[in-house]
Amino acid sequence: MRPLLPFAALLLAALADPLAAQQCAWAFSPNPIPTVPAAGGSGTLTLTPSPFICGFVFGTDSPSWITVSAGPAGTGYGGGSVNWAAAANLTAAPRTGNIVILDGYTTYYEPITEAGAVCSLSLGGTGMTTGIAAATASLALQTGCVWNAFSGVSWITVGDPTLGYATGTGNGSFSFSIAANSCYSSRTAGVTVEAGWATPQGAVAGSQQYTVTQSGSDSNLTVSPTSLTLTSAGGTGTVQVTTAGTCSWIATSNVSWMKITNISVASGNGFVAYQVLANTLAARTGMLQIGPQTIIVTQQAAPLPVPQVTGVTSGASFTVGPVSPGDIVSVFGSNLGPAAPGVGMQLNSAGTALTTSLGSTQVFFDDVAAALTYAGAGQVNAIVPYEVAGNPSTQMTVEYQGSISAPVTLNVQAATPAVFSLDFTGQGNGAILNQDNSLNGKSRPAARGSVVQIFLTGGGVTNPASTDGWITTLVGGQWPLLTAQPVTVTIGGVASPQINYAGGAPGAVAGLTQINAVVPDSVTPGAALLLVIGIGSEQSQSGITIAVD
Numbered sequence: 001m002r003p004l005l006p007f008a009a010l011l012l013a014a015l016a017d018p019l020a021a022q023q024c025a026w027a028f029s030p031n032p033i034p035t036v037p038a039a040g041g042s043g044t045l046t047l048t049p050s051p052f053i054c055g056f057v058f059g060t061d062s063p064s065w066i067t068v069s070a071g072p073a074g075t076g077y078g079g080g081s082v083n084w085a086a087a088a089n090l091t092a093a094p095r096t097g098n099i100v101i102l103d104g105y106t107t108y109y110e111p112i113t114e115a116g117a118v119c120s121l122s123l124g125g126t127g128m129t130t131g132i133a134a135a136t137a138s139l140a141l142q143t144g145c146v147w148n149a150f151s152g153v154s155w156i157t158v159g160d161p162t163l164g165y166a167t168g169t170g171n172g173s174f175s176f177s178i179a180a181n182s183c184y185s186s187r188t189a190g191v192t193v194e195a196g197w198a199t200p201q202g203a204v205a206g207s208q209q210y211t212v213t214q215s216g217s218d219s220n221l222t223v224s225p226t227s228l229t230l231t232s233a234g235g236t237g238t239v240q241v242t243t244a245g246t247c248s249w250i251a252t253s254n255v256s257w258m259k260i261t262n263i264s265v266a267s268g269n270g271f272v273a274y275q276v277l278a279n280t281l282a283a284r285t286g287m288l289q290i291g292p293q294t295i296i297v298t299q300q301a302a303p304l305p306v307p308q309v310t311g312v313t314s315g316a317s318f319t320v321g322p323v324s325p326g327d328i329v330s331v332f333g334s335n336l337g338p339a340a341p342g343v344g345m346q347l348n349s350a351g352t353a354l355t356t357s358l359g360s361t362q363v364f365f366d367d368v369a370a371a372l373t374y375a376g377a378g379q380v381n382a383i384v385p386y387e388v389a390g391n392p393s394t395q396m397t398v399e400y401q402g403s404i405s406a407p408v409t410l411n412v413q414a415a416t417p418a419v420f421s422l423d424f425t426g427q428g429n430g431a432i433l434n435q436d437n438s439l440n441g442k443s444r445p446a447a448r449g450s451v452v453q454i455f456l457t458g459g460g461v462t463n464p465a466s467t468d469g470w471i472t473t474l475v476g477g478q479w480p481l482l483t484a485q486p487v488t489v490t491i492g493g494v495a496s497p498q499i500n501y502a503g504g505a506p507g508a509v510a511g512l513t514q515i516n517a518v519v520p521d522s523v524t525p526g527a528a529l530l531l532v533i534g535i536g537s538e539q540s541q542s543g544i545t546i547a548v549d
Helices: 006-014
Strands: 025-029 041-050 057-060 065-069 080-086 096-102 107-114 120-121 126-132 137-144 146-151 156-158 165-169 172-178 185-193 206-214 223-224 227-230 235-242 251-253 258-263 270-276 283-289 295-297 308-314 326-336 361-365 371-375 379-383 392-402 408-411 451-457 487-491 499-504 512-518 526-534 544-548
Touching: 025 107, 057 065, 065 096, 080 096, 080 107, 080 206, 120 185, 120 206, 137 487, 146 156, 146 172, 156 185, 165 544, 227 235, 235 526, 251 258, 251 392, 258 283, 270 283, 308 392, 308 408, 326 371, 361 371, 361 379, 371 392, 379 408, 451 526, 487 512
Parallel strands: 126 206, 227 295
Antiparallel strands: 025 041, 041 080, 057 096, 065 080, 096 107, 120 137, 137 172, 146 165, 146 185, 156 172, 185 206, 223 235, 235 270, 251 283, 258 270, 283 295, 308 326, 326 379, 361 392, 371 379, 392 408, 451 512, 487 526, 499 512, 526 544
């Protein structure tokens, strides 16, 4: 209670009077004083003593919102009146003060209660968006009450920085500052404005939020390294993260083969530890996402098994031995080409020759790519390039998907005749057509004196020279690829009296040789007469037969 300044002199005067020694009782009117509206008001308090004629002094224990003065009935002995006035209440909280009466013996309190204001509040906007740089702004407001503005976050400072808030009465405005955003993510907070605010613990009639959204920048978070490349074996490592200490971030992987094993901190500078699993398939790519930064992680493919060559045979007889220009050979081993069923022969875009690559497989003889008729994991069929002619030997390698086998040394000779068999074993009934183009065999023997067509490989160079993989076609009405060396045909031990043609098989790939020979009249008929082809000084494999009637 603050001191009642007018009391001192009046109290001395009252005590000096003998009548003051008598104790008085007082009646107050009106009692109680009606509640004053928030807009304020005034009135008169009448005091009647009983049973004596008593004197009194008056004052107030309230703040400045209540003022008192002597009323029209005067004051002093025998009663009197006190005028009072209550200023408008600009807060939402009701308040109470007292008119204080003192008669020398007793202090009397007559309360005055004033209602709280009904405060409206209107802001000059609902919010704002700003960039990452520091900024200042102001906000206007309309209200009939006292108001208070503040922010609950450290990066928005309202009003005086030392106070951390702004306050005022009635319509007005206040300023606030926004600190620079050192994080990559945007942030949002509110400036709270309360109308009718009286004390931090007082009532609030109205409260509104002014929303502030501040942009972030991806450049506020950096990572090192910015990309990762690992071998097929996989491995572990860390990525360093640099950002402001207050900035939070997370890390994720978008693939199952890359695991995040540790994140050192949830905000500020730190690191992300990762593990990349071994890769047994093709090359693959994933992403490690740290905050706004995307780190591309590339893992190399598992190395393909190196092709292994275990043997090279004639494609007709399947015997191991020297090769010759244009010889159709079979290469056996592992990892030579695509898995079963493999890839069959294909023509080039012009349709004039076989390709030298099938299913990512190539076969080289002294670095010259050979035409291919088949490529599979365990077997590749190739045609020895004519470029080996004249060489004593050749180095053969198989390449599959970039992996190259160890070189295999093969002896080279001018011819390596081998007749194809019907069952593709290199033995038994040969691949032979009778004169009527029927397939020779026990049920369709060739007539003596007729012409049979015998199909083989290993005929060597031709005249004119053949082109690797070329499909034999007519040139000037003639079949041009004639065997360059002398050709003999023996059936059942009897030499054929006439060779009508020996050269490239019409319409087939260069390297497939066709010989048209007359069956000797003197041969003894039989279902399986031995057939031997001689080209130059070389003879075909034993065990090939022909049926003759």
